[in-house]
Amino acid sequence: MVPDExxxxxxxxxxxxxIVPTTFEFVDIAGLIKGAAQSEDIGRGSKFLAHIxxxxxxxxxxxxxxxxxxxxxxxxxxxxxDKEVIDTELQFKDLESVEKKISKVExxxxxxxxKAKKELQSLQKFQQALQEGKNARAVEADEEDLxxxxxxxxxxxxxxxxxxNVDEGSVLKGNHHVEALxxxxxxxxxxxVMICAAIESQIAELxxxxxxxxxxxxxxxxxxxxxxxxxxxxxxxxLITYFTAGETEVRAWTIQKGWKxxxxxxxxxxxxxxxxxxxxxxxxxxxxxxxxxxxxxxxGKLAIEGKEYVVEDGDxxxxxxxx
Numbered sequence: 001m002v003p004d005e006x007x008x009x010x011x012x013x014x015x016x017x018x019i020v021p022t023t024f025e026f027v028d029i030a031g032l033i034k035g036a037a038q039s040e041d042i043g044r045g046s047k048f049l050a051h052i053x054x055x056x057x058x059x060x061x062x063x064x065x066x067x068x069x070x071x072x073x074x075x076x077x078x079x080x081x082d083k084e085v086i087d088t089e090l091q092f093k094d095l096e097s098v099e100k101k102i103s104k105v106e107x108x109x110x111x112x113x114x115k116a117k118k119e120l121q122s123l124q125k126f127q128q129a130l131q132e133g134k135n136a137r138a139v140e141a142d143e144e145d146l147x148x149x150x151x152x153x154x155x156x157x158x159x160x161x162x163x164x165n166v167d168e169g170s171v172l173k174g175n176h177h178v179e180a181l182x183x184x185x186x187x188x189x190x191x192x193v194m195i196c197a198a199i200e201s202q203i204a205e206l207x208x209x210x211x212x213x214x215x216x217x218x219x220x221x222x223x224x225x226x227x228x229x230x231x232x233x234x235x236x237x238x239l240i241t242y243f244t245a246g247e248t249e250v251r252a253w254t255i256q257k258g259w260k261x262x263x264x265x266x267x268x269x270x271x272x273x274x275x276x277x278x279x280x281x282x283x284x285x286x287x288x289x290x291x292x293x294x295x296x297x298x299x300g301k302l303a304i305e306g307k308e309y310v311v312e313d314g315d316x317x318x319x320x321x322x323x
Contacts, residue, residue, distance in 0.1 A: 002241075002252065003227055006284055006314060010243060010250045013287060020251040022241060024230055027055055049093050053153040057237055058160045059229060060086060064177035064194075065167040079164070079181040087135060090155040095130040097152045098123055122148035130156070137189075159236045161191040163229060171196040172220055191232040195225025240313035243284075244268070245293075261309040265319045275323035279305045282316040293318075 001021040011019050029051055052058065062079045063072060102123050108116035122145040129139045135156035139145065149157070162185060164178045174182075174194055182192060203224050206212045216224060223231075234240070238257045242264060243250065255264050266273030282293065286301040296302045311317070 002230055002254075004241065004252055006241075006243065007250060007252055009284060009288060010245045010316065013291060014245045014247065014250055016245070016247055016250045018249045020249055022252040022254045024233060024254070026059065026229075027051070049089070049155065052090070052155050052158075055158065057233060058155075058158050059163050059233070060160055061163040061165055062181060064164040064175065064181065065170065066177075067167070077177065079177050080184045083162070083181065083184060087156070088133070091130050091133065091135065094136055094152075094154045094156050095127065097154065098127050098130060098149065101149075101152060102127060118144060119148045126154070135188075159190070160188070161193060161229065161232050161236055163225075164192060164194045165197050166194050168196050168198060168219070170194070171199060171225075191236050193225065193228045193232050195228065197225075200225050240311070242311050242313070242315045242317050244318065245287075245316050246318075255311060257313070259311055260307060261305055261311060261317070261319075262307050264311045264317065265321065268319070271323045272319050272321050275321040276307060277320040277322055279309060280318040280320070281305050281309070284314050284316060287316055 002024050004021060007019055007021060060083065062082050063077055064079050066077055102120065105116050105120045105123060109120045122141075125139055125141065125145055126136055126149055129136065136149070136154045137157045137159070162181060164174070164181055166175060166178060170178070171194060178192075178194060185192065199219060199221075203212055203215060203226075206215060212224065216222065234254075239254055240257045241252050241254055243252055245251075253264070253267050255267055261279040262273045262276040265276055265279070281303045282296045282301060286296050286299070287293075290296045290299050290301060293302065
């Protein structure tokens with residue numbers, strides 16, 4: 001479940017029977033070691049890498065703390081090296097996928113097929129980059145290039161968030177390991193979040209929100225590492241949240257940034273999109289100020305929007321439709 005204080009604000013105003021947060025799924029994939037992409041036995045093997053193809057983004061957790069009591073698989077703490085090992089393994093797997101497709105497309109291209117020739121050129125762009133030790137997302141690709149590799153679900157084309165696992169003393173300002181990692185990922189367009197796994201494990205044991213907030217405050221934090229990771233994930237995946245609010249429930253919905261009102265309505269039910277008439281939209285600050293939907297309507301703060309309205313993060317929406 002995605003923590004969102006705006007849900008609590010709406011719940012206090014509407015007093016619904018239930019509150020339904022939106023959800024965000026993280027898949028825990030065991031760490032890879034050098035040589036995994038070429039073997040079925042090393043570091044879970046190449047078949048295990050296939051599981052990564054199913055995710056929308058990769059959160060790469062990297063050790064950024066020193067502790068002689070915690071063994072490192074490479075017997076040294078070097079986040080830049082760890083990042084490069086994972087990059088190399090994923091690149092090898094992507095190169096294998098691209099070259100397999102090239103071998104198929106080449107035959108058609110040699111026959112003079114213009115479409116196959118263009119597709120081959122696109123594939124070769126990615127092949128060259130991967131051979132040079134670059135990630136697929138570093139390729140200056142146009143729409144046709146991306147279309148050529150779409151079915152391959154390349155691992156290194158996925159957006160990445162680097163999660164620097166630090167010690168308790170470094171959770172606010174970081175340390176030299178984090179700085180080295182930051183320097184290495186410059187220009188990647190990747191996110192970076194610092195968390196302390198030791199703190200996160202203690203937070204997980206606390207049942208009430210008040211206790212968790214008090215615990216975080218002791219470290220000078222306002223959000224847990226998990227909350228920071230969720231926010232970073234929303235940002236890198238270009239996601240936003242809108243809300244519906246009524247006596248039955250107050251609920252959060254996740255959509256792509258830039259979606260228009262009918263598309264947003266469609267995540268509730270396809271009939272809402274198909275028979276969309278209009279959306280009634282209230283901004284949460286106005287909801288807080290005027291205390292209710294009726295109050296917002298009377299104050300002229302309930303907007304009537306049509307099919308071209310682009311939904312904004314935090315909108316409270318009520319859809320009118322007819323099918």
